[in-house]
Amino acid sequence: MKKNTFTTIVIAFILSASCSNSDNKLESVLTLSGENRPELEKVLDYYSAAPNDSLKYKAARFLIENMPGHYSYRYDDIESLYHEVDSIYTLDISPEQKMKMADSIILRHPDFGKKTIEDYSIITADYLIDNIEDAFSKWKLHYSNRGLSFDDFCEYILPYKTVELQALDQWRDTLRAHFPTRFSTDEPYYGEFWRFSHYGASVVTNAFRSYVINTKPLNKGYNHPRILNARIMSRIPYGLCDDYSLILVSLLRSCGFPAALCYVPMWSDQNNGHTFVSVLCNGNKKLPMIWGYESNPGDAFPVSQICAKIYQYTYAPDERAVRFERDSAYIYPGFTVFQKDITNECISTCSNLAIDVVAGKEYGKYAYIATFNADAWQIQDFGRLKGNKAYFQNMGKEIAYLVFGYDGRELKPISSPFLLHWDGSVEYVIPNTDSLVTIDIARKFPQKDLTIGLERRIVGGKIQASNRKDFKNCKTLYTIDTLAGPLVKTINADKPYRYWRFLSSDEGWCNFSELQFYEKGDTSYTPMEGKTIGTLELYKNNPYWDPKHAFDGDWLTTFHYKDPSGGWIGLDFGKPVCVGSFLCAPRSDDNGIHLNDMYELLYWDKGEWQSLGCQPGKEWTMQFKNVPHNSLLLLKNHTRGKQERPFIYRNGRQEWW
Numbered sequence: 144m145k146k147n148t149f150t151t152i153v154i155a156f157i158l159s160a161s162c163s164n165s166d167n168k169l170e171s172v173l174t175l176s177g178e179n180r181p182e183l184e185k186v187l188d189y190y191s192a193a194p195n196d197s198l199k200y201k202a203a204r205f206l207i208e209n210m211p212g213h214y215s216y217r218y219d220d221i222e223s224l225y226h227e228v229d230s231i232y233t234l235d236i237s238p239e240q241k242m243k244m245a246d247s248i249i250l251r252h253p254d255f256g257k258k259t260i261e262d263y264s265i266i267t268a269d270y271l272i273d274n275i276e277d278a279f280s281k282w283k284l285h286y287s288n289r290g291l292s293f294d295d296f297c298e299y300i301l302p303y304k305t306v307e308l309q310a311l312d313q314w315r316d317t318l319r320a321h322f323p324t325r326f327s328t329d330e331p332y333y334g335e336f337w338r339f340s341h342y343g344a345s346v347v348t349n350a351f352r353s354y355v356i357n358t359k360p361l362n363k364g365y366n367h368p369r370i371l372n373a374r375i376m377s378r379i380p381y382g383l384c385d386d387y388s389l390i391l392v393s394l395l396r397s398c399g400f401p402a403a404l405c406y407v408p409m410w411s412d413q414n415n416g417h418t419f420v421s422v423l424c425n426g427n428k429k430l431p432m433i434w435g436y437e438s439n440p441g442d443a444f445p446v447s448q449i450c451a452k453i454y455q456y457t458y459a460p461d462e463r464a465v466r467f468e469r470d471s472a473y474i475y476p477g478f479t480v481f482q483k484d485i486t487n488e489c490i491s492t493c494s495n496l497a498i499d500v501v502a503g504k505e506y507g508k509y510a511y512i513a514t515f516n517a518d519a520w521q522i523q524d525f526g527r528l529k530g531n532k533a534y535f536q537n538m539g540k541e542i543a544y545l546v547f548g549y550d551g552r553e554l555k556p557i558s559s560p561f562l563l564h565w566d567g568s569v570e571y572v573i574p575n576t577d578s579l580v581t582i583d584i585a586r587k588f589p590q591k592d593l594t595i596g597l598e599r600r601i602v603g604g605k606i607q608a609s610n611r612k613d614f615k616n617c618k619t620l621y622t623i624d625t626l627a628g629p630l631v632k633t634i635n636a637d638k639p640y641r642y643w644r645f646l647s648s649d650e651g652w653c654n655f656s657e658l659q660f661y662e663k664g665d666t667s668y669t670p671m672e673g674k675t676i677g678t679l680e681l682y683k684n685n686p687y688w689d690p691k692h693a694f695d696g697d698w699l700t701t702f703h704y705k706d707p708s709g710g711w712i713g714l715d716f717g718k719p720v721c722v723g724s725f726l727c728a729p730r731s732d733d734n735g736i737h738l739n740d741m742y743e744l745l746y747w748d749k750g751e752w753q754s755l756g757c758q759p760g761k762e763w764t765m766q767f768k769n770v771p772h773n774s775l776l777l778l779k780n781h782t783r784g785k786q787e788r789p790f791i792y793r794n795g796r797q798e799w800w
Contacts (some may be wrong), residue, residue: 176263180263183207185268198267198293202275205297209265209459212480214307217260217531224252225310225372238361240381249367256368259308263504266303270311277315277515285326285343290425291401299401299423302458305393307481314373315397318390321377324350326398330785341424341440344400350434351391376576385418388435392420404432404456405431405485408477411449411542412589412799414517414786421455421485427489439579444489451514451523451539453489454482467525471509473549475522487537493567496535498546500530500557506548510557512538513545515800516534517776520545520556533558540565543572543789544799556750560775562800572791573746573756574771580792585764587742587778588734588786589799598626598729601655603648606632606725608640612676612715623727629762631661631668631724639721643678644713653678654703654712656728658693660714663723668738670696671713671722677751680705698733733784736760740782746774747789757781775800 173180184205191198195307218224226354250253275371278301282291293761303311319327363380369386376390388404395402402424407416422434422440431462432438433448460480468480486492500510510533513520526535533546546558562570601623609617620634643660647653659670681688681703688703693712704710726738740760744767745752755767770776770792777789790797 154417158225165204165208167185169204172207172210172263175261178405179264180519182266182268183263183271186271188269189272195724197375199275202297202301202615204270205273206275206301206303206388207263210266211261212460213262213458214259215232215262215265215311216256216308218252218255220252221255221310224248224255225370228370229372229375229378230379232375232378235461236360238363241380242361242363245370246365248368254515255590258402265567266311271303272314273313278396278399281326281397283410285399290426290427291423295401295423295427297455298400298458299403300396302321302396305396306389306456309371309393309566310373312373314376314393317373318377318386320348320352321374322350322394324398325420326400340420343398343431344402344422345394345401345439347398348391348432348436348439348553351394354685355387359595361697368525371667376426383418384435388418388420389430390623391436395420403429405453406452407453407455408523409450409514409521409557411451411514411515411539412788416450419800420723429485431489443613449541449750450490451512451544452484452537453485455485457481457483461756467509470505472551473511473554475511475525476600476775484510484537484538492537493540493563494537496526496538496563498533498544498558498561498569498570499571500528500531500533500534500546500548500549501529502533502557505550506557509549510535511554512550513543513547514542518785518787521567522548522554538563540567560747563643567687568614570774572747572773574746574774576748576771578772579769580772581766581768582770582792583764583766584665584744584776584778584790585782585797586735586782586797588732588788590734594730594732595674597654600647600651601727601729602626602650602651604653604655605646605648606634606727607644607646607713608636608722609642610719614642614711615643616674619726626729627763629728630728630736630760633724634722636663636722639719641717641719642676642713642715643673643720643722644711645727646711647704647708649708651710652682653712654682654688654701654730655693656698656701656730656733657696657726657727658712659696659726660722661724661726665723668726670694671714671716671717671720675712676715677712678704678710679704698728698731698737701794719737732786734786736763736765737780743779743781745777745779746769746771747777748774752777 167712173183177184180534186203190196190203226243227248231241282296282300326343344446350792361379364383365381379386381592392402392404403421404416405421407414419435422430424430430440431443433444434443461483462487464480506528508528510526510528511522512524512526512535513522526533540563544561545556545560547554548557560572602622605619606621607617607619620636621632645658662671675690679690682705688701690702691714692700693702702712741757742760742765744755746755755770775789779787788799790799
C-alpha cells in the first residue's frame with residue numbers, strides 16, 4: 144500500500160513543529176485549517192480570556208493540535224441520508240428487513256462513504272466548546288475521577304469523536320438520553336461504591352446491555368458504509384462487536400467514565416479479529432471488557448484466546464507510529480498513527496524478539512511481522528531491521544509468524560516461518576526435503592471442543608429399515624460405532640424396504656447435519672429422494688433446526704429433535720427400494736473431510752506454498768505421501784469453505800498454528 148501522501152506530510156510537519164515548541168505546532172494546524180481558521184481561533188480566544196479556565200484552554204489546544212489526520216464524511220446530502228435511515232430504524236419490522244432497506248437507501252447515495260474531509264476544515268467553535276464543557280462537567284462531577292490525570296482525561300473522555308468518520312453531532316447528549324442511568328444528569332451521586340469508577344462503568348454498561356437484550360438486534364455484519372450519526376447509532380438494529388463497542392465507549396465517555404476502544408487485528412486460530420472496550424479505573428488501572436457489552440470491567444482475556452497484537456485507538460497520534468509512517472517506504476493495510484500497542488497489558492508477550500532474516504540494504508530500516516489468517520499472511524506490526532536480524536516488541540506467544548521486507552516494489556518473505564513458544568523460545572520451521580514421510584490428516588481448520596462433542600452425537604445411532612411406517616419388526620442394518628473409516632458406509636440389506644431411518648442413541652438428541660441414502664450399485668452417490676418422516680418436533684421449537692436440513696445437502700445446517708432420546712428421522716420412498724449405502728454427516732463446522740470435495744496439501748518452502756498434490760474426499764481422513772519432514776503445512780479445499788489454517792504434523796497428529 145502506498146502512503147497517503149497528504150497525511151504523511153501533515154504528520155511529519157506537525158512532528159517537526161512540535162520538536163521546536165508547542166506554539167509552532169498549534170500555528171501549523173491553524174495554517175492548515177485555511178478558511179476555517181477563525182472557528183479554531185474562537186475556541187482558543189474563548190478560553191484564553193478566562194484565567195480560571197486554564198485547563199480548558201490546554202484541553203482546547205490538545206484537541207486542535209492533534210486534529211490533523213482526523214476525518215469526517217464529505218457528502219452534501221448526508222443529513223438527508225441520515226434522516227432516511229433513521230426513519231426505517233423506527234419501523235416495526237425485523238432487523239433483517241431494516242438492514243435490507245438501509246442497503247437500498249445507501250445505493251441511492253453512491254457517493255456516500257467515498258469522500259472525506261479533514262475535521263480542522265469544517266469543525267465549528269460552538270461544537271468544540273460544547274464538547275469541552277460537557278467533558279469537563281462530567282470529569283469533575285465524579286468522585287472516582289479525582290485520581291484521573293489531565294493527560295488521561297484528554298485521551299479517554301475529552302475527544303469530540305470516538306472513531307474516524309463519526310458525525311460531529313451532539314452524541315454525548317443523544318446517548319445519555321437514549322440509555323438513561325443515574326449518571327445521565329449533572330447531579331452528583333454519592334452511593335456506597337461511588338469512589339470506584341468501575342462500579343459506575345458497570346451501571347452504565349448494564350443499562351446498555353438491557354437495551355440490547357430487549358431490542359434483540361441482529362448480530363451480523365453489513366455491506367454498506369458505517370453510519371455514525373448519534374441517533375442512528377443509538378438504535379442500530381444490526382451490527383458486530385465493532386458497532387456495539389463503539390456505542391458503549393461513546394456512552395461511557397458521555398457519562399464521564401474514561402473508556403477506550405480496543406481491537407485484536409486477528410485471533411491466532413481464526414480468520415477474524417475482535418473489537419472490545421477498556422475502562423480506565425482507579426489508580427489508572429486499565430480494565431478490559433473483552434466481550435463488549437456482555438462483559439463488565441475486569442472481564443479479561445481467556446487463556447484460550449491467543450493473538451499476536453492488541454491495539455487501542457487514540458486521539459493523539461502515537462509517536463512510534465508517527466516515526467514509522469514518516470520514515471517507512473511501505474504502509475500496510477489497517478495501519479493508523481492513531482493507535483497504540485497494548486498487547487503486553489492484556490496477554491503474555493515476548494517483549495524483545497530477534498529473528499534471523501536474509502535482507503539487504505534495499506529493504507530499508509523496517510521489517511513486518513505477519514500471521515497466517517484468511518488464506519494469506521497478514522501484517523500485524525512493524526519492527527526494526529539491523530543486519531541479519533529483525534527486532535519486534537511485545538508479540539503474542541504460541542503463534543506461527545513470518546517476517547517480510549519491502550524492497551521498494553513489493554513485500555517479500557525474508558525469514559523462515561517460526562513458532563514463538565510460551566517460554567519465549569523461537570523454533571524455525573524449515574522443511575527437510577531429504578526426509579519424506581506419509582501423513583494422515585482429518586481437517587483443514589482447528590476444531591473447537593464444542594464441535595467435538597456435537598460430532599459424537601451420531602455415535603451409537605442406527606440405520607434401520609422397515610416396510611411398516613411405525614417401524615415395528617424393523618431391521619437394523621448398520622450401527623455407527625466410530626467416526627473413522629469411509630464417509631459412505633455400505634449396507635447389506637436382505638431385501639428392499641420402503642421406509643428407512645436414522646434412530647439416535649440414548650442421549651444422542653437425533654441431532655446431525657445430513658442423511659443421504661444411495662441406491663444399491665450407485666457409485667456416483669446421488670441421494671435418493673423421498674418423503675420426510677419421523678419425530679419432527681424441534682428443539683426449543685426453533686425453526687433453525689428444521690427437519691428439511693437433514694436432507695438439504697448442506698453440512699452446515701442441522702436437524703435437532705426436541706428430546707435427548709427417542710428421536711428418529713427418515714424417508715418414505717413410496718415403495719420398497721434397495722439401498723446399498725448411506726452417509727450420515729454429524730453436526731460440525733464442515734472443516735473436516737467432505738465427500739467428493741477436492742483437497743490440496745501444500746507446504747511452505749522458498750518463500751511460498753508448494754503443492755504436494757490434490758485428491759477428492761472419500762474417508763474421514765486423507766493420506767498424503769512424500770511430505771517433507773518438519774514442514775509448515777496447509778490443507779486447502781478447492782470446492783467450498785474459507786477456513787484454513789497452517790499446521791505441523793508431529794507424533795501422528797496435526798498441531799495447529
